[in-house]
Amino acid sequence: MHFEALPTKRLPAQFTANNEFKLLDLILSNDIIDAEDEGGKGSLVQKIKTAALNERSAPELLEYKEELVDQIKQSLRSQKQRINGPFTEFQFEEKLFTSFQQMEIDRISYLLRSYLRSRIVKIEKHHSKFVSDETYHQRLSPSEQKFAQSYTDLIKSHYRESFLQSLPDRVNSGEEDAMTARINLDEYVICRVLERIGQIELDDQTDEFAELNENDVVLIRYRPIQHLLVEGKVELL
Amino acid sequence: MSNSKVIALLQELSNSSTLPPYDEETVRETGQEINNTHSEIIQLFAETPAKERKRLGSSVVVRHHTIARNKRCILAYLKNRIDVIKQLRWELDNSIPEDVMQNFGSKEGEFLVKYDEILTQYIDDVGVDLCKDLQGPPQVLYIQARVLEDCQLPGDDQEEGRLLKKGTEHFLKRSDVEGLIRAGVLQHVI
Numbered sequence: 276m277h278f279e280a281l282p283t284k285r286l287p288a289q290f291t292a293n294n295e296f297k298l299l300d301l302i303l304s305n306d307i308i309d310a311e312d313e314g315g316k317g318s319l320v321q322k323i324k325t326a327a328l329n330e331r332s333a334p335e336l337l338e339y340k341e342e343l344v345d346q347i348k349q350s351l352r353s354q355k356q357r358i359n360g361p362f363t364e365f366q367f368e369e370k371l372f373t374s375f376q377q378m379e380i381d382r383i384s385y386l387l388r389s390y391l392r393s394r395i396v397k398i399e400k401h402h403s404k405f406v407s408d409e410t411y412h413q414r415l416s417p418s419e420q421k422f423a424q425s426y427t428d429l430i431k432s433h434y435r436e437s438f439l440q441s442l443p444d445r446v447n448s449g450e451e452d453a454m455t456a457r458i459n460l461d462e463y464v465i466c467r468v469l470e471r472i473g474q475i476e477l478d479d480q481t482d483e484f485a486e487l488n489e490n491d492v493v494l495i496r497y498r499p500i501q502h503l504l505v506e507g508k509v510e511l512l
Numbered sequence: 513m514s515n516s517k518v519i520a521l522l523q524e525l526s527n528s529s530t531l532p533p534y535d536e537e538t539v540r541e542t543g544q545e546i547n548n549t550h551s552e553i554i555q556l557f558a559e560t561p562a563k564e565r566k567r568l569g570s571s572v573v574v575r576h577h578t579i580a581r582n583k584r585c586i587l588a589y590l591k592n593r594i595d596v597i598k599q600l601r602w603e604l605d606n607s608i609p610e611d612v613m614q615n616f617g618s619k620e621g622e623f624l625v626k627y628d629e630i631l632t633q634y635i636d637d638v639g640v641d642l643c644k645d646l647q648g649p650p651q652v653l654y655i656q657a658r659v660l661e662d663c664q665l666p667g668d669d670q671e672e673g674r675l676l677k678k679g680t681e682h683f684l685k686r687s688d689v690e691g692l693i694r695a696g697v698l699q700h701v702i
Contacts, residue, residue, distance in 0.1 A: 392642050418634055429626050
């Protein structure tokens with residue numbers, strides 16, 4: 276917790292053990308974002324955290340978690356409204372509680388931003404792939420699709436107008452794609468195994484296997500665990 | 513052959529911590545050179561009777577590679593500059609200093625404007641300001657900040673628009689003033 280944020284001057288002199296209990300109750304009973312856990316498979320916060328980490332570490336772009344993003348945005352909005360609302364009594368507990376909540380909001384917003392940013396970084400890095408390849412195109416949200424399209428157009432016209440248009444016709448095309456990084460599915464990632472999986476095949480040519488047990492943390496090629504990540508049996512770190 | 517020039521161009525870019533001035537001259541010269549090399553190939557073909565074209569092999573291949581290499585170098589130059597420009601847009605939003613802007617090529621200025629457009633469009637669509645918290649997760653809610661230039665306090669609460677005078681120090685909400693600190697208008701006092 277971040278006590279720098281507290282208005283220490285307002286600390287009442289009679290701040291006793293009783294008050295402390297009251298404060299604790301207040302904090303525990305108002306943890307809205309965590310309380311909205313319906314599926315039972317971890318809270319929203321945990322989900323967006325996993326999503327952000329997975330997206331950051333995976334070499335390819337993963338499926339867009341539209342529902343999760345909408346839920347998080349919704350929760351953040353209602354939480355913000357609550358703490359910006361008028362105070363009934365301007366009491367120390369409420370001020371303190373608002374600080375905690377504001378911090379919580381800031382940190383969850385960070386996770387959401389980090390998630391969306393990692394995606395934009397990947398879209399820019401491999402932009403032409405997302406326009407040409409249907410599988411990847413479908414993983415984007417509608418706004419991301421728009422972004423990918425305009426970005427690809429922009430890059431192409433920039434290369435063309437800055438340089439390529441001055442070249443002879445036979446050599447002035449086809450290079451935009453060569454300038455985009457390829458998606459390397461054989462990159463190594465660090466992943467944590469969430470449930471017992473047993474043996475998985477690492478390489479179909481050499482017949483190598485690895486045993487994955489619950490809570491193992493392994494450094495492994497992305498390709499063999501690609502489907503496990505989609506199924507939610509492993510998470511990336 | 514001005515191959516060494518192209519390499520020097522790329523080296524200048526990679527050795528520099530800021531964005532060096534756009535070298536339109538070299539880009540144009542390289543384009544010219546590619547054109548020349550290309551017409552040399554055509555000329556070689558035209559001068560050589562069909563039966564003897566086999567012996568042209570290496571001289572054509574070398575010229576083709578020269579073209580490919582020069583083209584690749586210039587595109588790499590353009591791409592890496594674009595990457596720097598994009599980063600500037602992310603970090604400084606719309607307050608890129610004048611002296612940095614002067615180093616942009618004419619097309620790069622246009623690129624920045626259009627990139628800003630599509631990024632802003634995307635940010636509006638998702639409704640989440642992506643340019644905040646670029647340094648890592650937030651650690652504290654309020655920070656002490658010294659005002660280096662007169663400015664107005666941004667933010668969404670009742671204090672919005674309050675004038676901050678140069679030389680004063682304030683205890684402010686970090687999320688509100690993060691942009692001003694990156695732009696160098698405020699200084700974070702640790």
